[in-house]
Amino acid sequence: MKRTLAAFALVLAIGCSGDPTTSGGSDLFNEADVEFVQGMIPHHEDAIRMADMVTSSAVSAATADLVSDIRAAQEPEIAQMRGLLSQWGVEENPHAMHMMDDASMHGMMTQDDYRALESAVGVAFERMWLEMMIEHHEGAVQMSEVVLADGKHPVVRELATAIASVQRDEISRMTALLDKL
Numbered sequence: 001m002k003r004t005l006a007a008f009a010l011v012l013a014i015g016c017s018g019d020p021t022t023s024g025g026s027d028l029f030n031e032a033d034v035e036f037v038q039g040m041i042p043h044h045e046d047a048i049r050m051a052d053m054v055t056s057s058a059v060s061a062a063t064a065d066l067v068s069d070i071r072a073a074q075e076p077e078i079a080q081m082r083g084l085l086s087q088w089g090v091e092e093n094p095h096a097m098h099m100m101d102d103a104s105m106h107g108m109m110t111q112d113d114y115r116a117l118e119s120a121v122g123v124a125f126e127r128m129w130l131e132m133m134i135e136h137h138e139g140a141v142q143m144s145e146v147v148l149a150d151g152k153h154p155v156v157r158e159l160a161t162a163i164a165s166v167q168r169d170e171i172s173r174m175t176a177l178l179d180k181l
Contacts, residue, residue, distance in 0.1 A: 029088060032150035037081045038093035044074040046108050047136055059126045062177055073166055107139025127181050130174045137167040
């Protein structure tokens, strides 16, 4: 939890620092940066939708805490990424959410996944949710690694580093939670 909050504070500080004209200048970002931000927004929105499916009474206290941490990290990151797109004069990807149906976005849930999760109860729900969120987080880590290799915008690179770090930690937490079920 402390590492998640520290990484979140770092991301927030990075996103709020600097002159918007220099941090958003077109000479500082490339196609990889834009694709990452356009893809990560719906990816994070998918995680929030998954988090919204969890009620604290339906899962262990540790899983409920994890869900809170996921929301606390990803909601501000969505706002930060929307701000970057606005600074760059680039629109969000209008087709990104449609890609969920073919599961082509790293770890995104399909409508069938949502239906299966909605019909699960008790420990079966918690297990399925954790397994799906691990896969979802692995996708975000992969997306972050791509932009770290190919992107050039300093805020995007720092955001991707923070996302990968936090989500690797959360994957470890979820794996440990699964082991206890």
